[in-house]
Amino acid sequence: MSFDAAVHAKAIRLDTLALQMTGAAGSGHPTTATSLGHITTVLMYHAMRWVPEEPALNTADRLVLSEGHAVPIVYAAFIDLGAMVGNPGEYRPADMSDIDGFRATDSPLDGHPNPREGFAFFDAATGSLGQGLSVAAGLGAAARGDGIDQRIFCIVGDGESREGQVWEAVDSIVEMDLRNVLPIFNCNGYGQAGAVSSQQSPDRIAAKLQAAGMTVLTIDGHNPTAIRDAVEQFTNGADGPIAIVANTVKGWGIPSMQGGGWHGKPATGEKLEAACQELAATGVALTTSLAGSELAIYPPTTAQRTVIQASDYPSFREAMAAIDQTTVLQVGRLATRKAFGIALRIMGKCDNSIWAVDADVRNSTFLDGFADDPATKDRFVDCKIGEQNMISVAAGISAAGKNVFTASFGKFLTRGYDQIEMAMNSGANMKIVGSHCGISLAADGPSQMALPDVAWFRSLGSTRDHNGNPGCYVLQPADAWAAYGLTTAMGDYEGMCYMRVFRPEVEFLYDENTVFDLGGMEVLTEGRDLLIVSAGYMLHECNKSLDALDKMGIDASLLDLYSLPFDEDRLLDLANANGGNVLVVEDNYGGGLFSAVAEACCKAGDAFTIEPMHVTRIPKSSLNEASVLEQCGMHHEAITARAASMLGIAAHVH
């Protein structure tokens, strides 16, 4: 049998399985799936070097299905091949019983690609569109860094390619000259609500790819030889990045399910039977025999990724000595973002699993030490001003087994929140650092200040990841010692963290005697009348109010609640030891520390009086930190007044 006939036969087999599983579930996207029957067949049964018995093998070629709703076509291949599903360690071969399981609670065949729910073949959870090509770029960069012969195939929808992130990814692939990543645009002409815009026609997509510097191969996505030949131009090695634009038919092979109105609609009952018959008839018209196969799957050419060297990270003092900055320790003043940059550079030198991903602000986040050091610079990726892509590239690097840090202004990270959530769903080992957070940024104004960030990341932290840990730790170091300590703690942890650093230089509050842990907290001052809870920059402002409170006869405690979540019992003990009076001070909008403290106390059923001081106006720019604190009513005199007022003592209200 010819290659064409073999691919047609297999594609029709996969298309049929996709129809059946979506029909069984009563939901899903069979017409998108069948638009990819031939491309999936050529990739998974011919071009990709992988091992169906070891779908998670990290030297195998990878497939990122950016248009995640097409996933039944990949599940169909797994069922056809008897490839392994289930979480690593609990593998079993997929079989026809999985048809009926699709989308069910106990099935590894999730509604959309979901590597941590039993389908380790995928590196990234997809389904929220436009993210896959960035993940593929991250996988490609990591493979090149490891020096392995691995190819990353990425299927992107035409409607999906309206997402700007796709073009950020294209720019990064061209800029990094990643020749091991092949984007395949599936142009089936229909989005959810109707025809794809003329701005996403195959011609426009091809023209845009060419304008960005890619070589474009436009093919018939249902012609087996054409698909194979185009993929071979990529696998044979070209002199620059290549993309395929494939003209396909949504609902290929099933005339009654083509055109608009068939997005996300399965055929069931008699319609399903009729659709399967249409597919079979399409097959008969294409080839005399649909039985047998000339297709063969080959394993990867590389046995192992480069060995990861890791050792214990040096102490802050050792790190400062290593970069000739011990005088800073004597001065006792350093910005938390600088301490983060120093930590990452030093950690990267002794642990080559650490990568760093930036978006044109490395001189603000102080990733520049890592970017410029000869020992680490090959593990630094600058995604330029495209934060969505930055996060998903980092997710891809993590999926390659790396310990990835990514940093930008906390405000600009908001651009990547959807990508961050998808990375959490993917089980990414990703440490996110937001700089210039809170109001202490002052002069640049609210367009650069992260303010609802604590609430959002804390919400992720309220759920459990697939390892049973908080979905995300929120860390707020108050000084350089804390920032260094928490950066190394993040390096030792596998999972997701968000560390919030700020712009100003601040005095040291700690020294080498304090150990900083995820989930930890630190009592800075022990009193008995009132517990002041704060973190980050505001801890310094609270510290300033302690003397004034003391003069009023108020013996306040000051707690550095630098981690969310935290040990709630310990907080309750401290609150009780301070008469149940708690004042929570934070330079962000609500939903952060105050919420966390209130929740902990309410669960206990004791009577506490807990009052918040957080940012309750949209800030505007002020020339310096003192001015912006006054503007927002958070100057230390205001903290003093509020504390006194809680205890019924009149004070000068600033």
Next chain:
Amino acid sequence: MSFDAAVHAKAIRLDTLALQMTGAAGSGHPTTATSLGHITTVLMYHAMRWVPEEPALNTADRLVLSEGHAVPIVYAAFIDLGAMVGNPGEYRPADMSDIDGFRATDSPLDGHPNPREGFAFFDAATGSLGQGLSVAAGLGAAARGDGIDQRIFCIVGDGESREGQVWEAVDSIVEMDLRNVLPIFNCNGYGQAGAVSSQQSPDRIAAKLQAAGMTVLTIDGHNPTAIRDAVEQFTNGADGPIAIVANTVKGWGIPSMQGGGWHGKPATGEKLEAACQELAATGVALTTSLAGSELAIYPPTTAQRTVIQASDYPSFREAMAAIDQTTVLQVGRLATRKAFGIALRIMGKCDNSIWAVDADVRNSTFLDGFADDPATKDRFVDCKIGEQNMISVAAGISAAGKNVFTASFGKFLTRGYDQIEMAMNSGANMKIVGSHCGISLAADGPSQMALPDVAWFRSLGSTRDHNGNPGCYVLQPADAWAAYGLTTAMGDYEGMCYMRVFRPEVEFLYDENTVFDLGGMEVLTEGRDLLIVSAGYMLHECNKSLDALDKMGIDASLLDLYSLPFDEDRLLDLANANGGNVLVVEDNYGGGLFSAVAEACCKAGDAFTIEPMHVTRIPKSSLNEASVLEQCGMHHEAITARAASMLGIAAHVH
């Protein structure tokens, strides 16, 4: 004096003022500003039809400064012209004293464009990059809708054009054939951390614009005649969208401040004097006389925008009669997203200030009624699959004085969170509707479920907008009556709201006797042992547990806390009336209702026992609502068991 000489003279004057104000503040971006001296001069002193005495005039041509950090050059023009600053009603002319005020707390010259802090010339707060062209597209669409002769000029940075949103906006401008919007790409060659990527070279940007279907004019951005001629090709009316790619010099006129390393660095003291002298010398070399001006500013050609017709919105019953669906009222079952769609369509028919903006999911959010109705379809914009652009286009439409609704899956709205916050900062009158929220989506899995959304929007709601209202109301209707009522309540409100609707069809809980207000809540069942607080889909599940609790002898109350924020005193009264026992049930990650209830109770200082039930695992797909509720431990039997357990009563734990 020639036009060229006049523009050079004025540009050098503005450049000098920009140098001075950034020098006075000790921060800001003078070199970006001087790269735009000539373009700003040609626009603000020649091409734009506007009135310096009435900067907010909504028929005047508009300038959207997408690269907001360049703002000193616009402030300089205001100071030069004595144009009005301050909030409307409190205008005063800008003058040389504003040089020293730049970025100060009490100055209208904020660090970045900030229309609600005294600079009404701008429509949108910018500074978080990549959003301005979408805002311009929204302004352009609204101007065309109103039939007025208004032009929107938008300046975009070259480094900034890495942001994918810029290309989403370009696609929308071409797709809508908006000939009243002129994007000007300022290619000064430097980003923050170094040279702009070759992917954002003037040639690449021009090629990408052409590939997207725009006519591109590449010019020397410091050649007055070239700028004027290019702008005139736009103002004379072309046969399609035009863009200008301007080659400029960062630090133009000041050789000592050019090249890398000068981003965001002001010159102060002697360096400032030297820089001003360099600028003056540049001017002398260009033109013999820098005095006088041949430039003239003309007012808009249109006196007024079309009159807005508005009337009271009909009731849900009247609306259902109008669209022949009264039988649904008898059946008593309808999805909240459908009721939203019906409401918006009917509201749009009697209020032509209402616009709707979608991103290819109108058949899921039920915006399709609005999109298809001949009375409203001209006020419907489909941004296709590009949610960042969708939000900023909506912000632009709002800035044109419209009452704009925008809807997508709640999950996909995450893509636009930064844009939503910037819209809040801009004072947008924007109603955001997230559909398919929470776990009740079931079969599609976590890539389509909004889960940390309540926490994020609640955080915005914890601050005050410029009118003194919550930055954002979070609304969770539980049935169609509530969804209809809250949609009309949003229509009557000026500010920002997020309404969270869900996929399943649900029984009615209400009828026409209930009025739904922003800030409101509704007691569904009045008991005395336990207050169950919920909202949206979960209210139905809680409702199911009441009978079982009653059989155990537990007389529970059920509160529909459909609005955040809410009347905290009323909640406290209800909690106290139920023995201080509160169970909060919500189908999202933490940081939502439970946090809000805990905060309210903790401030009161009374003893409450408040327990949460929210989503504490990353959900996977399940075939139906009951299965996903079981998977997440939130089935009504689990609610019953938890409620019983709180009161010390053993129950069958599901």
